[in-house]
Amino acid sequence: MSSIDVTLVEVAATLVLVVIAAVVSRWRRAELEKDLAVAVLRSFVQLTAVGYAIQAIFDSDSLLLVVALLAGMVAFGTFTARGRAKDVPRALGPVALALTVAATTTLGLVLALGVFEPEPRYLVPVGGMVIGNAMTAAAVALNRLADEIGGSRAAIEATLSLGATARQAAAGAVTRSLRSGMIALIDSTKTTGIVFFPGAMTGMLVAGAEPVDAVRLQLILLWSLLGSVALSALIATGLGYRGFFTPAHQLRDAGPR
Amino acid sequence: MPQGTTAVLGPSGSGKSSLLRMLNRLSDPDLGTVHFKGKDVRTFDVLDLRRRAVLVPQLPAPLPGTVADNVRYGPSLCEREADVNACLGRAGLARTYATRDAAELSVGEQQRVMLARALALGPEVLLLDEPTSALDEAARDGVERTLEELAEEGVAMVLVTHDRWQAERIASQVIELREGRVVA
Numbered sequence: 001m002s003s004i005d006v007t008l009v010e011v012a013a014t015l016v017l018v019v020i021a022a023v024v025s026r027w028r029r030a031e032l033e034k035d036l037a038v039a040v041l042r043s044f045v046q047l048t049a050v051g052y053a054i055q056a057i058f059d060s061d062s063l064l065l066v067v068a069l070l071a072g073m074v075a076f077g078t079f080t081a082r083g084r085a086k087d088v089p090r091a092l093g094p095v096a097l098a099l100t101v102a103a104t105t106t107l108g109l110v111l112a113l114g115v116f117e118p119e120p121r122y123l124v125p126v127g128g129m130v131i132g133n134a135m136t137a138a139a140v141a142l143n144r145l146a147d148e149i150g151g152s153r154a155a156i157e158a159t160l161s162l163g164a165t166a167r168q169a170a171a172g173a174v175t176r177s178l179r180s181g182m183i184a185l186i187d188s189t190k191t192t193g194i195v196f197f198p199g200a201m202t203g204m205l206v207a208g209a210e211p212v213d214a215v216r217l218q219l220i221l222l223w224s225l226l227g228s229v230a231l232s233a234l235i236a237t238g239l240g241y242r243g244f245f246t247p248a249h250q251l252r253d254a255g256p257r
Numbered sequence: 258m259p260q261g262t263t264a265v266l267g268p269s270g271s272g273k274s275s276l277l278r279m280l281n282r283l284s285d286p287d288l289g290t291v292h293f294k295g296k297d298v299r300t301f302d303v304l305d306l307r308r309r310a311v312l313v314p315q316l317p318a319p320l321p322g323t324v325a326d327n328v329r330y331g332p333s334l335c336e337r338e339a340d341v342n343a344c345l346g347r348a349g350l351a352r353t354y355a356t357r358d359a360a361e362l363s364v365g366e367q368q369r370v371m372l373a374r375a376l377a378l379g380p381e382v383l384l385l386d387e388p389t390s391a392l393d394e395a396a397r398d399g400v401e402r403t404l405e406e407l408a409e410e411g412v413a414m415v416l417v418t419h420d421r422w423q424a425e426r427i428a429s430q431v432i433e434l435r436e437g438r439v440v441a
Binding site: 172 | 321371
């Protein structure tokens with residue numbers, strides 16, 4: 001793969017597009033200018049920092065550092081997902097386990113199958129994608145779980161009243177939440193290449209790779225992500241439902257009205 | 258938990274439903290204990306307790322599927338068989354209902370399905386939360402007759418209602434609640 005140089009001047013030039021977004025926001029009173037400024041600033045700082053970190057890891061060629069970085073990503077992703085699914089009680093444990101299992105299983109399998117060499121230049125970006133998608137899937141699924149359980153308290157309690165366990169009473173809600181955590185990636189995988197070009201493929205093409213290589217790498221990533229997203233949503237919802245119940249199979253805060 | 262048919266009477270918000278929910282441990286009281294067969298309900302296996310003191314909710318909440326699916330659900334959880342026709346009969350529903358989609362029945366019919374699936378567990382006590390509040394007068398009278406027949410069969414009942422006349426028609430004793438306190 002050839003590499004390309006991107007200068008800071010070129011990066012700065014694209015701020016013109018950000019200005020368009022700011023003008024739109026100001027003109028239509030969407031009140032997003034401040035968020036936009038924060039987003040631009042944070043993306044610059046965060047990506048620059050991670051760029052240097054990755055550079056250092058590549059230079060050191062140490063797998064231990066890679067593992068440490070991925071563990072940091074899992075930790076950060078766990079807190080982010082928990083923050084997004086704030087209506088789910090005691091979500092931290094399920095989310096942490098979901099991201100850890102999704103990351104280790106997915107990366108472990110692509111290494112075991114010989115898809116990638118165990119080198120930092122593969123593990124870091126692929127791990128980041130896997131963890132990021134697993135985080136989104138867990139957050140979406142848990143948010144849906146809170147809505148599902150909140151919206152069917154009467155039905156769940158009616159089922160509990162027939163001697164069902166919390167797991168049995170929540171089964172429908174858990175399944176629908178699992179689906180919602182997986183469906184976005186499945187849908188975007190269906191339309192990939194037609195409606196939008198995924199990031200990795202775009203990056204490789206811009207960097208001058210052969211289109212066939214870019215496409216193959218993208219397929220590997222998309223298909224791996226499907227597995228990791230499914231694992232993450234499965235664990236997050238399969239354990240997360242417990243936060244809504246007491247050990248005596250009671251729906252928490254279930255006083256009538 | 259008393260024998261016979263006990264009506265719990267009181268205005269909305271007086272704590273009738275909360276009381277009923279403590280009897281099958283959908284919730285626990287902040288203070289005090291609830292007794293069943295002379296023992297604190299918390300000493301029973303909670304799932305077993307809910308199969309012996311079965312709560313029929315105020316609003317029907319049928320499971321997806323047919324009426325027969327609904328009746329079989331509770332017993333299937335503890336590997337028991339349900340006599341669907343017998344349960345339907347005791348709840349005042351014709352056998353032809355068994356194959357119908359529970360979601361497509363009227364509220365009155367669904368309320369009877371709730372009763373039938375509760376009976377399928379062979380409960381010692383039925384906990385009824387305003388079982389006729391969503392029904393018109395004719396349907397209400399029908400459900401009341403059914404409850405009276407069940408009482409004659411020896412099923413103990415705790416009936417929550419805001420309808421003094423219903424309480425006096427059906428119950429052998431009446432407890433009256435106001436603002437969470439027993440007043441009569």
